[in-house]
Structures are given as structure tokens and as C-alpha cells.
Amino acid sequence: MQAKPKTKAPFYAVILAGGRGERFWPVGRASRPKQFVDLFGGKPLIAHAVDRLRGLVPPERVLVVTSRDLVPATRAALPALAADQILGEPQARDTAAACALATAWVAWKGGPEATMCILTADHLIADAAAFRRTLRAAAAMVARRPAMGLIGIRPTYPATGYGYVELGGPVTGAGLPKGFRKVRRFVEKPNLGTAATYVRSGRFAWNSGMFAWRASTFRAALAEFRPALLKATDRIAAHFGRRSLARALEREYAGLERISVDYAVMERARNLVAARGDFGWDDVGTWVSAGAHFPHDAEGNAVHGLAEAMAAHGNTIVNAEAGHLVAVLGADDLVVVHTADATLVCPKSCADGLKALVKQIGDDPAKAVFVR
Amino acid sequence: MQAKPKTKAPFYAVILAGGRGERFWPVGRASRPKQFVDLFGGKPLIAHAVDRLRGLVPPERVLVVTSRDLVPATRAALPALAADQILGEPQARDTAAACALATAWVAWKGGPEATMCILTADHLIADAAAFRRTLRAAAAMVARRPAMGLIGIRPTYPATGYGYVELGGPVTGAGLPKGFRKVRRFVEKPNLGTAATYVRSGRFAWNSGMFAWRASTFRAALAEFRPALLKATDRIAAHFGRRSLARALEREYAGLERISVDYAVMERARNLVAARGDFGWDDVGTWVSAGAHFPHDAEGNAVHGLAEAMAAHGNTIVNAEAGHLVAVLGADDLVVVHTADATLVCPKSCADGLKALVKQIGDDPAKAVFVR
Numbered sequence: 001m002q003a004k005p006k007t008k009a010p011f012y013a014v015i016l017a018g019g020r021g022e023r024f025w026p027v028g029r030a031s032r033p034k035q036f037v038d039l040f041g042g043k044p045l046i047a048h049a050v051d052r053l054r055g056l057v058p059p060e061r062v063l064v065v066t067s068r069d070l071v072p073a074t075r076a077a078l079p080a081l082a083a084d085q086i087l088g089e090p091q092a093r094d095t096a097a098a099c100a101l102a103t104a105w106v107a108w109k110g111g112p113e114a115t116m117c118i119l120t121a122d123h124l125i126a127d128a129a130a131f132r133r134t135l136r137a138a139a140a141m142v143a144r145r146p147a148m149g150l151i152g153i154r155p156t157y158p159a160t161g162y163g164y165v166e167l168g169g170p171v172t173g174a175g176l177p178k179g180f181r182k183v184r185r186f187v188e189k190p191n192l193g194t195a196a197t198y199v200r201s202g203r204f205a206w207n208s209g210m211f212a213w214r215a216s217t218f219r220a221a222l223a224e225f226r227p228a229l230l231k232a233t234d235r236i237a238a239h240f241g242r243r244s245l246a247r248a249l250e251r252e253y254a255g256l257e258r259i260s261v262d263y264a265v266m267e268r269a270r271n272l273v274a275a276r277g278d279f280g281w282d283d284v285g286t287w288v289s290a291g292a293h294f295p296h297d298a299e300g301n302a303v304h305g306l307a308e309a310m311a312a313h314g315n316t317i318v319n320a321e322a323g324h325l326v327a328v329l330g331a332d333d334l335v336v337v338h339t340a341d342a343t344l345v346c347p348k349s350c351a352d353g354l355k356a357l358v359k360q361i362g363d364d365p366a367k368a369v370f371v372r
Numbered sequence: 373m374q375a376k377p378k379t380k381a382p383f384y385a386v387i388l389a390g391g392r393g394e395r396f397w398p399v400g401r402a403s404r405p406k407q408f409v410d411l412f413g414g415k416p417l418i419a420h421a422v423d424r425l426r427g428l429v430p431p432e433r434v435l436v437v438t439s440r441d442l443v444p445a446t447r448a449a450l451p452a453l454a455a456d457q458i459l460g461e462p463q464a465r466d467t468a469a470a471c472a473l474a475t476a477w478v479a480w481k482g483g484p485e486a487t488m489c490i491l492t493a494d495h496l497i498a499d500a501a502a503f504r505r506t507l508r509a510a511a512a513m514v515a516r517r518p519a520m521g522l523i524g525i526r527p528t529y530p531a532t533g534y535g536y537v538e539l540g541g542p543v544t545g546a547g548l549p550k551g552f553r554k555v556r557r558f559v560e561k562p563n564l565g566t567a568a569t570y571v572r573s574g575r576f577a578w579n580s581g582m583f584a585w586r587a588s589t590f591r592a593a594l595a596e597f598r599p600a601l602l603k604a605t606d607r608i609a610a611h612f613g614r615r616s617l618a619r620a621l622e623r624e625y626a627g628l629e630r631i632s633v634d635y636a637v638m639e640r641a642r643n644l645v646a647a648r649g650d651f652g653w654d655d656v657g658t659w660v661s662a663g664a665h666f667p668h669d670a671e672g673n674a675v676h677g678l679a680e681a682m683a684a685h686g687n688t689i690v691n692a693e694a695g696h697l698v699a700v701l702g703a704d705d706l707v708v709v710h711t712a713d714a715t716l717v718c719p720k721s722c723a724d725g726l727k728a729l730v731k732q733i734g735d736d737p738a739k740a741v742f743v744r
Contacts, residue, residue, distance in 0.1 A: 308732075324714065325713065325737035326714075327398075329717070329726065330718050330719055330725055331706070331717055340696075341697065342697040345699070346701035346702050346703055347702055357701045365697030
């Protein structure tokens with residue numbers, strides 16, 4: 001943590017693109033998770049995630065970490081990336097392992113003083129320029145200070161589905177970018193009343209799951225809090241650029257702890273700073289929140305694809321099958337999602353139960369298990 | 373009306389199978405109306421209508437009157453019928469014309485003293501044996517008397533969607549079958565309160581649209597009330613069994629009045645008698661009433677085809693596409709109908725609006741008109 005900052009060290013962007021598709025079932029699937037869902041702006045979310053980095057990092061400094069099964073789909077969605085810019089994890093081991101692996105890769109490519117950001121693949125960001133400004137500032141901050149930067153999001157409503165961080169005083173110093181705050185504490189998903197007090201106080205930000213750090217800084221934190229993970233990823237790193245990489249990943253991942261980077265590192269670290277992001281961040285976590293991004297008719301129906309709503313109000317209707325007609329008559333506040341092999345109907349108020357439905361029947365209609 | 377009854381005159385069964393498909397959209401279509409809908413007992417309603425005649429009339433004494441466009445589909449559904457047992461009307465002219473045409477056909481085949489019944493193709497009948505007993509009795513009645521028999525249905529609830537007939541005293545006489553009543557008057561679809569008094573009184577029956585008469589008796593009624601129609605169908609009858617039939621139908625139908633047999637003849641006739649049918653007659657007029665005939669799960673969901681209902685109650689779910697999965701989550705009292713090219717979602721309470729929906733968008737998804 002005492003390494004002298006190299007102000008000209010390269011900046012890398014890492015996109016974590018594991019994730020599952022159940023919250024967007026039946027468009028999303030185990031084999032086609034959220035980052036491949038093509039409902040917004042004509043391309044999958046992961047392509048948006050890479051495209052919005054233009055002007056921030058050169059394409060060769062982008063790394064995507066996904067699951068091994070999804071590597072072919074990821075390559076297909078991101079033809080501009082070289083093969084070694086997509087790492088496939090043999091097992092899901094949550095974000096601590098993915099961040100450690102990504103940091104090892106960045107250090108291998110750019111040296112230990114390279115800076116990097118950890119980004120997500122399954123969010124919409126309305127103001128990409130503001131997003132890039134925030135990340136540029138975070139890169140400058142972590143280049144100058146051995147700190148770990150968390151991209152906090154200014155909360156716009158009392159969300160109960162996100163973690164929050166409580167912000168402390170401003171981070172000041174010669175040459176440091178403005179607007180960073182110390183992080184007092186992490187808070188788990190609060191109830192509605194607590195969330196409302198957080199929003200009113202102005203002292204809290206949503207934890208976006210996006211971070212920035214220098215490779216050496218994160219490695220030092222791993223050495224302190226998760227030394228076994230650091231050693232495992234160092235052993236993997238010896239195989240970067242070699243055909244033996246897949247086997248090394250296989251060997252090491254089996255023994256890795258399944259834990260988020262928040263629990264494993266961030267909540268314990270004392271060198272955390274937060275940027276307050278304000279760039280129209282939307283995790284489009286459910287069909288209901290996704291609907292906000294679709295065209296709306298005069299009756300407040302959010303419609304994606306070919307559909308007719310008659311005497312119907314406030315529905316979210318997604319039709320992903322060309323040539324098929326979805327008609328909603330006289331119904332209010334439903335989610336209706338149609339694909340070539342499955343159709344979902346549920347009230348908006350029940351959209352959170354989708355995970356349970358997919359768990360029960362399986363996400364593949366050809367293999368669905370019906371309980372009667 | 374004074375012709376001597378021939379007790380051994382043959383008995384014919386005529387099935388009127390015009391009709392439209394909009395109340396069963398999207399399974400029913402203009403090109404696949406209700407009688408072809410294959411939702412009950414593994415075959416289309418029209419095949420049920422013919423099959424339940426077994427033991428009542430021999431197959432060669434069955435006539436189906438349908439629209440010209442539907443003749444190929446009707447032949448395909450009823451391979452046991454000869455080509456001349458299916459008559460295609462070039463235009464829809466309501467039931468008076470269809471009954472007059474059918475009566476001319478029966479007189480051509482069986483002579484003027486042949487007896488016949490007029491049946492429908494789009495109903496379910498739970499007790500086919502009781503149905504045949506009722507028709508056998510009606511055949512005996514109209515063979516012995518120059519009367520027109522109406523198959524009344526004992527009302528089981530105060531329906532507001534059917535016409536009623538008020539029954540008078542019993543029809544008695546040597547050799548006459550039992551259970552027939554005189555008909556006092558026809559009543560249009562009543563409101564709920566009136567319907568309830570009808571049901572309570574025990575003096576009313578639903579007008580099933582099924583009738584029985586001797587050909588000569590109906591021809592006499594036509595001569596009295598609709599002479600132009602009788603003349604037109606006599607002109608058509610000269611072409612039965614000849615290639616010129618289609619052109620004769622075309623020529624005569626263009627000028628025919630569009631009127632129901634109830635308005636044109638039955639409500640004016642004085643020689644009407646009613647059988648009280650009690651054989652589980654169900655007009656399955658809507659998706660909601662159709663649902664009663666589907667298997668039900670423990671939560672009262674009526675399900676036809678592959679579907680999963682989770683935390684959902686009282687829905688009618690029809691999935692007519694093999695390999696497709698319909699999932700209803702957390703919703704109550706919806707109608708969800710899926711076919712390969714269209715999906716309908718509406719609350720049960722709005723199922724009556726289906727006609728308006730189909731009118732607005734057209735019933736063919738490939739040609740649907742979207743109003744935005």
C-alpha cells in the first residue's frame with residue numbers, strides 16, 4: 001500500500017458478466033443471462049457496457065470476466081475483443097474471485113501499478129459521458145492514492161433492493177480529483193423506512209458494485225483479508241497467455257471461496273473512497289423496471305415488440321417473437337412476456353416471484369417440470 | 373299442412389355449421405370457426421356433432437350446411453360424409469335460408485314427407501344418449517303431426533344470453549310421444565331479473581336453435597311466411613346432384629333475405645311444439661364457459677395444454693402450441709390463450725370484449741392492424 005503512484009500507468013476496464021437470466025425469464029435464460037438480453041437500444045446489455053467505454057479506455061484494455069459456458073456467446077456479442085480479453089470462470093465463485101482474477105490479468109497486461117475499474121454488464125446508464133467522467137476521476141484518484149474507489153450512486157428513491165454506503169467527509173489533497181468522499185460503513189439492503197431516512201439524509205449512496213483501484217492496492221488488500229485467494233490467482237496468472245490457462249482455472253477455482261468482494265474485502269478495508277455517480281444508473285432488475293425503458297402508449301402500457309393493448313392500462317408487454325401477436329384486453333398492471341418457446345403472464349406486483357417460478361419449472365421449456 | 377303422415381318416412385339430421393371464430397380467438401379464426409376448434413375431447417366440435425348422431429340416423433342421412441369457404445375444412449373434419457352431404461352457402465344469410473335449403477335437400481333425398489332435425493355444430497352435449505332419445509321422440513312427433521318441434525332446454529341458471537320460449541299445456545294424442553308442450557311465445561334475451569323469474573316459474577325453456585319437422589310441414593310454413601325464400605330454394609333444388617349447383621346457389625343467395633328462422637318462421641307459426649331437452653347442453657360461448665370443460669388444478673385453474681400456474685387461482689389457460697410453455701404467476705381470474713401465432717391475455721370479466729378486439733385488429737396476426 002506504500003507503492004509510489006505512477007501517474008502514467010495504463011487504465012483498464014473490467015466488466016463482470018457472470019449473472020443469471022431468471023429475472024428476465026423467459027427472454028433471459030441460464031444460457032442467455034441478462035447481459036445478453038437484447039431489449040434496450042437494439043443490442044445486448046454487454047455490448048452497451050463495452051461501447052460506453054469508448055473514449056475512456058482503448059479496446060485492448062478491456063477485460064470481460066464471465067462464466068466458461070458463456071464465453072462463446074460473449075465472443076459473439078463482442079467481436080472487437082481478442083480471445084484473451086474474455087476470461088471464462090469454470091465455476092461461479094462470486095465477485096471476490098472474479099475481481100482477484102481480473103486484477104491479476106490487469107497486472108499481467110499493464111504491470112502492478114496499472115489502474116482499473118470493475119464494471120457490471122447488466123445495467124443501463126443514461127448519461128455515458130457523465131459515466132466516463134466519473135470513471136476518469138476514479139482512475140486519477142486511485143492512481144494518486146493507494147485507495148480503493150467505490151462508485152456510489154446518488155439514490156433517487158428509497159430502494160430496498162440495493163446495498164448502501166454511508167459517506168463521510170470529502171477526500172482532499174493536492175492534485176486529487178474533486179467529489180470523492182470517505183466511506184463510513186456498508187449497509188445491507190434496508191427496509192423501506194430506513195431507506196427513506198437514508199435518501200433524506202443525503203449522506204448515503206447506493207453501492208453500484210462498480211469499483212476502481214490500482215492493481216497493487218487491491219493485491220495488498222487481498223494479502224491482508226484473503227491471502228488464499230491472492231495466492232490462487234497468482235498461480236493462475238502464471239498461465240495467462242498460455243494454453244494451460246483453462247486447466248489452471250479449473251484446478252484453482254474448485255477450491256475458491258464463494259464470497260462477494262464487498263464481504264471479502266470492501267467492508268473491511270480502511271482505504272475506501274466513494275465517487276458519487278449521477279449518470280442515470282438503472283439496474284433494470286425486473287420486467288417492471290425494464291418497462292420504464294420501452295415505448296409507452298397513451299394508456300401507460302410499456303410495449304416492446306408487436307403487441308396490441310385494448311382497454312388495458314399500465315401493462316409491460318414484451319413480445320420477442322417476430323410474426324407473433326400478443327393481445328392484452330381489459331387487463332391492468334400485468335407483465336406479459338412472450339418468446340418463441342415460452343410465455344409469462346404475471347401481475348407487476350408478483351414480478352419478484354419469477355425466481356421461484358424458474359426454480360420450480362426450470363428455465364428451459366423443453367425440459368420444464370410441471371407440478372400437478 | 374294436411375298431408376297424411378307416413379310413419380316410415382326416413383329421418384334426416386341437418387347440422388348448421390356456419391358461425392364465426394371470434395369468441396374463441398386466437399384458437400378460433402375466421403378461417404377456423406368454433407365448430408373446428410379442437411379443445412374438447414380430442415376432436416373438433418363438428419366431429420362431435422356428427423358422432424353423436426350414431427344410432428339416430430345412418431351416416432348418409434346427415435347433411436352439413438356451412439359457408440362455401442369452409443367446405444374443404446368441413447370435408448377434412450368429416451371424412452365419412454360424401455361430397456353432396458356438405459352444402460356450402462356462398463354468403464351468410466342466417467338460419468332461415470340455411471333451414472330452407474336443408475329442407476329442400478332432405479325433400480330431394482327422402483321425399484316431401486321425410487322428417488328431419490336441425491342441429492348446431494358448436495355446442496357440447498354431455499349426455500348423447502338422452503340427446504338421441506329427445507330427437508327420436510321429436511322425429512316421431514313430427515312424423516305423426518304436421519307440427520314443428522323446437523328442442524327447448526331446461527334452464528339451469530338465469531342465463532341472459534339465450535332466447536327463451538314460454539311453454540303451454542302438454543301435447544297429447546294417440547300414439548304421440550310424451551313430454552311435448554305447446555309453445556306460447558318466444559322471448560328475446562331477458563335481463564337477469566326476468567330470467568330468474570323464468571327459471572323459477574318452470575314454464576320456460578331455452579331456445580336451443582335445434583328443431584325438428586317434416587319437410588312438407590316446414591315448406592308449408594315457408595309458403596305462408598316466406599314464399600320468396602321457398603321459391604328460391606326450390607330453384608336451387610333443381611340443381612341438387614348436378615355440377616350446376618354452385619352457380620345456382622350463387623345466383624339465388626345474393627337475393628336472399630338475411631333473417632333467422634326464429635324471426636322468419638318460428639315466432640309466427642301456430643303449430644309449434646317443444647321438447648324439453650335435458651342432456652347437458654352447453655353452448656361453450658366464451659373462453660370462460662369453455663374452461664368449465666378443461667381439467668382443473670387444486671387452485672381452480674382450468675388448463676388445456678402445457679401450462680404452469682404458480683400462486684395463481686381461477687385462471688383459464690389454453691396452450692395450443694406443442695412444445696411451448698405458458699406460465700402464469702401470481703395472477704387470478706385471467707384468460708390466457710396461446711397459439712403458434714397469437715397470444716391473448718384478458719381478465720375473465722373482460723372476455724366478452726373479445727369480439728371488439730378481433731374487430732379492431734383483425735383475426736389474422738399476419739395481417740393485424742395495430743392502432744397506435
